[in-house]
Amino acid sequence: MALDKTSLDLSRPIYMDNNATTPMDPRVLEAMMPYFTEKFGNAASRNHAYGWEAEEAVEKAREQVAKAIGADAKEIIFTSGATESDNIALKGAVDMYAEKGNHIVTMLTEHKAVLDTCRRLEREGKATVTYLAPKRDGIVDLEQLEAAITDKTIMVAIMMANNEIGVIQPMAEIGEICRKHGVLFFTDAVQAVGKVPVDVNAMKIDVMAISGHKIYGPKGIGALYVRRKNPRVKLTGLIDGGGQERGMRSGTLNVPGIVGLGKALEIAIEEMPSEMKRLTYLRNKLKDGIMSQLEDCYINGSMESRLPGNLNISYAYVEGEGLLMGLKGLAVSSGSACTSASLEPSHVLKALGVGDELAHSSIRYGLGRFNTEEEVDYAIQITVEAVNRLREMSPLYEMAKAGIDLKTVQWNHH
């Protein structure tokens, strides 16, 4: 495939890591700008115009966020981001509902902000946690979920869409099970909100985490949806102070960030139908383009229930970090241990039952609002070139081609 590279700006890598973060939409920045300078008031200042205009902006954003998820504005709490929202949801519920029970059901494929919070609660003796393994396609086994709920269970914590493999969980079905057993349903919906339709009532969600920077908004801002009726959910705040945000999150409100989050969601909802279609087309083109030219690649996670822009592929016989180095024209990420601080391959891929060797070989592509078809064509081309080049250099590829079953080889682990 001949590509006219002159029309692509290759002075910097093409950004295809939109599950990690997104560039801010210029329309969002524009909406935020006045709140850094002339409209700098503290939203809690009740006695002058500066405070009023800040408060007004915050309440408008609260409406925008609520509308995006089918909630009431009073149910939205602003936080510093999804990690804080996840912490409030879990720790706040464990503290508030201690009399009812102390058991949480979650999944092995959750984000570290949920998993590490659960582990701390366990370590401190405040909660017991059941970690469910997903099915091979990344989706929760609903029967297993229901069976895991006990009379001590206070919360089910299952993310809506996974950050690595983009798999979308059956929210309404999970919500139904939680309602039936009188258990709170908390979902980290950071990757889903603004990308696919979300309705807290139809999905029977009680608590939900949202982030600004995954949806072309600013970093350092997030929200927590906390249901106010049927049931009325109460969470103990983690930060003490001025009692802002219904006492659940003290601290002076980040007005520009909040305005940005509101605007980002408004745009995302407005453009969702066309953007979902566009990204699904581009993602499928990327997948088909790569898979038609390379053998022995495996898609991680369900293709049926998946975020439009996400693709996660393992390229057998090639190590992920080595491959990233060959894809220097692309900003993507890998589940390889070498790319993580922990030197462990992706916990998500491991939970799916993907072998360590294929987890080491995985690349995540996250397409977003600013990616073009031309960029996807380029990504296909350089992926195929890099994988082929590294396979020529790979002893595993050579052995596999010679008919040796790599599983029968005695490796010396070091």
Next chain:
Amino acid sequence: MAYSQKVIDHYNNPRNVGSLDPKDESVGTGLVGAPECGDVMKLQIRVNEKTGIIEDAKFKTFGCGSAIASSSLATEMLKGKTIEEAEKIKNTELVQELNLPPVKIHCSVLAEDAIKAAIEDFKKKQAAKREKAQEALANAQTTL
């Protein structure tokens, strides 16, 4: 993580990628690492059986850029050395030459292991060859 210029150079222009016939008696093969650990190196040497000098070295590596660079550099260092000299190659030389950061030191250790494994394999083959020759000689003597 930013790679050193030398790692990038070896990654982009790897020296001595390829394979030698592992059945050849003058060839020693080392295969170290494991796929589930994310690194596997195959390093081969061809030794002049008369002089004991390594005349050729080849590698194939599954791993990150630093692993590829470590094995590529190792093959360069091996060529022209005697077996005794090659045995003395230390991973620290690779670390220095490639400016490997602490998290990548294991790549150089693996390359040193690969060198040792290749030499060991060559020595084993030579010993087997001598044994066979002696056996043949003994057989020849008894038939006399």
